[in-house]
Amino acid sequence: MGDQILAQYSRRMRFRKILDKVLPLILSVAVFIAVATVFSVLFTTIMTGWHRLSLNLILNYPSANPNEAGMRSAILGSIYTVGLSALICIPLSIATAIYLVEYSRGGRLASILSYNISNLAGVPSVIFGVVGLGFLAYWLGMGRTIITGAFTLAILILPLVTVTCVEALKTIPDDLRLGAYALGATTFQVVRRVVLPRALPMMLTGGILGISRALGEAAPILIVSGLLFIRDDPTSLFSRFTVIPLQLFNWVSRPQPAFIELSSAGIIVLLIILFALNGLTIALRQVLARRAEWA
Amino acid sequence: MSESSAPEVVRVEALRVVYGSKIAIDDINISFKRSNITAIIGPSGCGKSTLLRSINRMNDLIPAASVSGRVYFNGVDIYSKDVDPVYIRSRIGMVFQRPNPFPFSIFDNVAFGLRVNGFKLTKDELYNKVKDALVKAALWDEVKDRLDNHAYSLSGGQQQRLCIARALAVDPEVLLLDEPTVSLDPISTARIESLLRSIKDEYTIIIVTHNMLQAARVSDYTAVMMPDDDMVGRIIEFGETRGIFTNPRDKRTEDYISGRIG
Ligand SMILES: Nc1ncnc2c1ncn2[C@@H]1O[C@H](COP(=O)(O)OP(=O)(O)OP(=O)(O)O)[C@@H](O)[C@H]1O
Ligand SMILES: [Mg+2]
Numbered sequence: 026m027g028d029q030i031l032a033q034y035s036r037r038m039r040f041r042k043i044l045d046k047v048l049p050l051i052l053s054v055a056v057f058i059a060v061a062t063v064f065s066v067l068f069t070t071i072m073t074g075w076h077r078l079s080l081n082l083i084l085n086y087p088s089a090n091p092n093e094a095g096m097r098s099a100i101l102g103s104i105y106t107v108g109l110s111a112l113i114c115i116p117l118s119i120a121t122a123i124y125l126v127e128y129s130r131g132g133r134l135a136s137i138l139s140y141n142i143s144n145l146a147g148v149p150s151v152i153f154g155v156v157g158l159g160f161l162a163y164w165l166g167m168g169r170t171i172i173t174g175a176f177t178l179a180i181l182i183l184p185l186v187t188v189t190c191v192e193a194l195k196t197i198p199d200d201l202r203l204g205a206y207a208l209g210a211t212t213f214q215v216v217r218r219v220v221l222p223r224a225l226p227m228m229l230t231g232g233i234l235g236i237s238r239a240l241g242e243a244a245p246i247l248i249v250s251g252l253l254f255i256r257d258d259p260t261s262l263f264s265r266f267t268v269i270p271l272q273l274f275n276w277v278s279r280p281q282p283a284f285i286e287l288s289s290a291g292i293i294v295l296l297i298i299l300f301a302l303n304g305l306t307i308a309l310r311q312v313l314a315r316r317a318e319w320a
Numbered sequence: 321m322s323e324s325s326a327p328e329v330v331r332v333e334a335l336r337v338v339y340g341s342k343i344a345i346d347d348i349n350i351s352f353k354r355s356n357i358t359a360i361i362g363p364s365g366c367g368k369s370t371l372l373r374s375i376n377r378m379n380d381l382i383p384a385a386s387v388s389g390r391v392y393f394n395g396v397d398i399y400s401k402d403v404d405p406v407y408i409r410s411r412i413g414m415v416f417q418r419p420n421p422f423p424f425s426i427f428d429n430v431a432f433g434l435r436v437n438g439f440k441l442t443k444d445e446l447y448n449k450v451k452d453a454l455v456k457a458a459l460w461d462e463v464k465d466r467l468d469n470h471a472y473s474l475s476g477g478q479q480q481r482l483c484i485a486r487a488l489a490v491d492p493e494v495l496l497l498d499e500p501t502v503s504l505d506p507i508s509t510a511r512i513e514s515l516l517r518s519i520k521d522e523y524t525i526i527i528v529t530h531n532m533l534q535a536a537r538v539s540d541y542t543a544v545m546m547p548d549d550d551m552v553g554r555i556i557e558f559g560e561t562r563g564i565f566t567n568p569r570d571k572r573t574e575d576y577i578s579g580r581i582g
Contacts, residue, residue, distance in 0.1 A: 130383050200420035204483070206381060208433035208490060209410025218436065219422060 074289025122190030154245030189231025362545030367553025413487030477508025
């Protein structure tokens with residue numbers, strides 16, 4: 026009887042031990058496949074494009090001659106639209122998050138709003154392009170311009186950034202809020218003096234996440250702006266524009282191999298910008314976190 | 321010890337607090353006098369914190385909570401429409417169970433209440449008010465050379481005294497303390513008890529505690545709360561602390577004090 030139980034026990038033990046050895050193996054294979062895919066794509070892109078990297082690529086307008094072609098107008102268009110969309114989106118997201126978490130404290134409106142925001146995050150980005158074109162460009166008469174592109178991108182990244190801002194506020198312990206309220210602080214003062222200084226670094230991280238996402242979007246901009254061959258700098262918010270992903274799209278769709286190389290070089294530029302943004306996030310987070318401790 | 325002639329600062333009448341559909345406390349009638357320390361004791365979940373939060377309108381911050389009945393502060397019903405809860409909280413300070421200093425410097429922690437309440441102070445006046453509060457909270461000697469240090473560099477007991485100083489800085493009339501020493505060691509606890517005794521003449525102090533000996537040591541009056549059969553918290557006995565501990569009228573008080581229940 027006792028032997029039987031012991032045998033059963035050791036059999037189960039053995040199985041668990043084997044599982045303990047095999048599982049990490051399976052998991053590491055999965056990790057390897059994921060990492061290898063990313064690296065091979067990265068490697069191919071860099072090998073194809075790096076000898077096309079030059080100042081021309083950044084400073085020149087697009088051209089039919091691959092040796093002279095650059096993406097100056099696309100880079101400027103991206104900076105204008107994405108920068109402007111961040112200026113629109115980040116304050117709006119922070120304000121929404123503060124309203125949801127600090128003011129309406131789980132009220133009905135708040136739950137309806139946050140439900141819709143999470144739903145919005147799952148809408149395919151082309152839809153935002155269609156809305157941008159139909160509503161902003163034509164109905165409101167803003168035209169297929171930088172400002173329309175910026176608003177379209179802003180609405181596109183709004184859910185993502187708002188959700189991060191809400192999460193940022195939720196990381197602040199309630200103890201601190203109650204302590205401040207108990208001293209006669211108003212909600213505004215609690216937010217401004219206690220909550221926001223600590224939540225801001227994480228909120229800005231969310232903002233930069235949104236910017237990175239907006240930088241890489243091609244589909245909605247393709248719809249709003251059309252695939253354009255632009256050979257001058259934007260002069261106002263109502264200029265026509267193109268963006269880096271669209272320029273790359275244009276190059277990739279050409280038959281000559283030189284343009285394929287150019288598009289790889291363009292991807293490298295885009296990646297460098299994204300890495301720089303990530304670095305900026307980390308730096309910003311550290312500076313602000315240190316300041317928040319001492320605000 | 322106790323001054324029964326002292327003016328009544330807070331009076332609670334027929335107070336009931338409901339969370340959603342659950343009645344937490346009901347039929348609470350009690351008054352608190354200046355220059356006295358009143359202890360509220362009772363088993364966990366009987367509504368001590370709920371009662372305390374109704375006195376400075378902190379219950380307003382809990383969406384599910386609804387309060388009925390009256391709470392008078394210096395004769396004014398603090399739940400009447402024209403009373404601003406923010407003002408009430410600046411006159412009735414509160415210290416919590418776990419020390420919760422702000423992530424600022426020691427100085428800025430104490431100055432916080434003065435700043436948010438819009439006191440118009442010169443730099444020197446601000447410094448003096450901060451100093452006075454820290455002296456009253458028996459913390460000044462330990463921190464006077466490092467007011468710019470981060471509050472989190474203090475020990476737990478020091479942090480709790482910092483929270484007391486922070487509350488005293490805005491010159492409240494009433495000080496509510498919700499189990500202020502449960503997370504502290506005996507020496508820190510003794511310090512806080514003695515500081516409460518040393519400042520009690522100027523304030524109306526109400527302290528919630530689980531610790532019977534603490535109630536006996538620091539308080540002049542004691543209220544005993546107990547849940548009834550429906551788990552609704554009620555005050556079953558209230559009177560001078562000495563009387564409650566030596567000669568309880570209610571059988572349940574006797575059992576609770578002697579450790580048989582709770
Ligand atoms: N925010 C809340 N939402 C819903 N119910 C609550 C809330 N706070 C307290 N309660 C309920 O009200 C009752 C009284 O709680 P309260 O915290 O006032 O008791 P307490 O005497 O302070 O207990 P303890 O000694 O454990 O701190 C409990 O049944 C509790 O579950
Ligand atoms: Mg409690």
